[in-house]
Amino acid sequence: MLNIKIEKTTAPKAKPEGKLGFGKIFTDHMFIMNYTEGQGWHDARIVPYGDLSFSPACMVFHYGQEMFEGLKAYRGTDGTPRLFRPDMNAKRTNDTNKRLCIPELPVEDFVQAVSAVVDVDRDWIPSDPGTSLYIRPFIIATDAFLGVAPSKTYLFIIILSPSGAYYESGLAPVGIWIEDDYVRAVRGGMGFAKTGGNYAASLAAQVKAHDDGYSQVLWLDGVERKYIEEVGAMNIFFKIDGKIVTPMLNGSILPGITRNSVIELCKSWGLDVEERKISVDELLEAQATGKLEECFGTGTAAVISPVGKLRYKDDVMTINGGNIGEISQKLYDTVTGIQCGSVEDKFGWVVTL
Numbered sequence: 600m601l602n603i604k605i606e607k608t609t610a611p612k613a614k615p616e617g618k619l620g621f622g623k624i625f626t627d628h629m630f631i632m633n634y635t636e637g638q639g640w641h642d643a644r645i646v647p648y649g650d651l652s653f654s655p656a657c658m659v660f661h662y663g664q665e666m667f668e669g670l671k672a673y674r675g676t677d678g679t680p681r682l683f684r685p686d687m688n689a690k691r692t693n694d695t696n697k698r699l700c701i702p703e704l705p706v707e708d709f710v711q712a713v714s715a716v717v718d719v720d721r722d723w724i725p726s727d728p729g730t731s732l733y734i735r736p737f738i739i740a741t742d743a744f745l746g747v748a749p750s751k752t753y754l755f756i757i758i759l760s761p762s763g764a765y766y767e768s769g770l771a772p773v774g775i776w777i778e779d780d781y782v783r784a785v786r787g788g789m790g791f792a793k794t795g796g797n798y799a800a801s802l803a804a805q806v807k808a809h810d811d812g813y814s815q816v817l818w819l820d821g822v823e824r825k826y827i828e829e830v831g832a833m834n835i836f837f838k839i840d841g842k843i844v845t846p847m848l849n850g851s852i853l854p855g856i857t858r859n860s861v862i863e864l865c866k867s868w869g870l871d872v873e874e875r876k877i878s879v880d881e882l883l884e885a886q887a888t889g890k891l892e893e894c895f896g897t898g899t900a901a902v903i904s905p906v907g908k909l910r911y912k913d914d915v916m917t918i919n920g921g922n923i924g925e926i927s928q929k930l931y932d933t934v935t936g937i938q939c940g941s942v943e944d945k946f947g948w949v950v951t952l
């Protein structure tokens with residue numbers, strides 16, 4: 600159990616009105632905790648949201664030793680704040696931390712910290728359908744030292760940002776660019792870790808895809824550039840000949856919590872789910888024979904993102920006539936329903952605050 604000191608702001612901000620967008624508005628408070636070698640994690644506190652000051656020599660600025668998480672608080676249909684599987688974010692934090700030589704954090708402490716700061720700013724959780732309070736926990740290396748080594752001090756910070764509905768005018772299929780030149784991660788690298796470096800590596804391809812009118816990049820494996828890995832900030836699923844197929848976790852793919860939930864749900868509905876290697880050639884072949892029935896991305900931000908168009912070199916595949924697939928829609932309705940409390944939570948995924 601953390602002993603969290605709470606210092607409330609004396610100058611609360613006005614809550615935003617109108618469209619919220621994503622990631623630009625922040626609440627009144629934030630959570631901060633220090634780590635010092637020999638002492639462990641200490642001084643857990645909730646303080647007014649504001650700028651922090653650092654030495655320009657701070658390690659995170661030079662060698663990128665940092666990690667982050669992303670989850671949301673939802674206002675239930677009954678008005679109660681709800682979190683979706685926060686223990687999974689806590690466990691994934693430790694998997695990321697191990698890879699980046701960042702000290703681990705007890706799962707209960709992570710969940711306690713998230714719950715405490717959301718509770719202090721619970722009035723900031725928006726209530727319109729599809730809106731939520733985005734929660735961004737992150738850890739940065741803070742030693743003022745230019746040598747290459749794991750830092751001896753860290754900060755764990757949680758900031759909160761009210762965000763609008765991902766789909767302003769209903770669930771809509773997106774176009775995805777299968778990247779055949781740049782790669783995101785390789786086995787043995789840090790693809791499974793949620794860390795800024797993976798995103799820095801992804802920007803050039805994302806800019807290229809956007810310039811061509813595609814909304815996101817689908818990465819291929821870094822060795823043969825032949826097997827499907829994942830989308831920018833989403834895992835990817837296909838429905839091929841009646842089966843739900845997704846790339847297996849192989850060390851270079853981020854193990855999404857939405858991915859895990861979708862697999863559980865599909866299995867509970869009696870669908871065949873396969874986690875395995877999927878080559879681009881298999882997709883092209885399935886498309887040619889009419890067996891590529893659906894494609895969708897999964898992630899906390901969009902929950903389910905139906906894919907209507909997939910581009911690979913000179914081939915452009917239109918999936919399900921560019922329409923939302925039946926399973927994609929059912930998954931979206933079910934997951935968002937569980938999150939806001941209108942669908943029964945059979946799996947015990949929701950934590951109410």
Ligand SMILES: *Cc1c(COP(=O)(O)O)cnc(C)c1O
Nearest residue numbers: 832833834853855856857898899
């Ligand atoms: C966070 C993330 C995902 C999705 O994970 P969720 O836990 O479902 O939000 C997928 N891919 C990458 C690269 C990510 O960073």
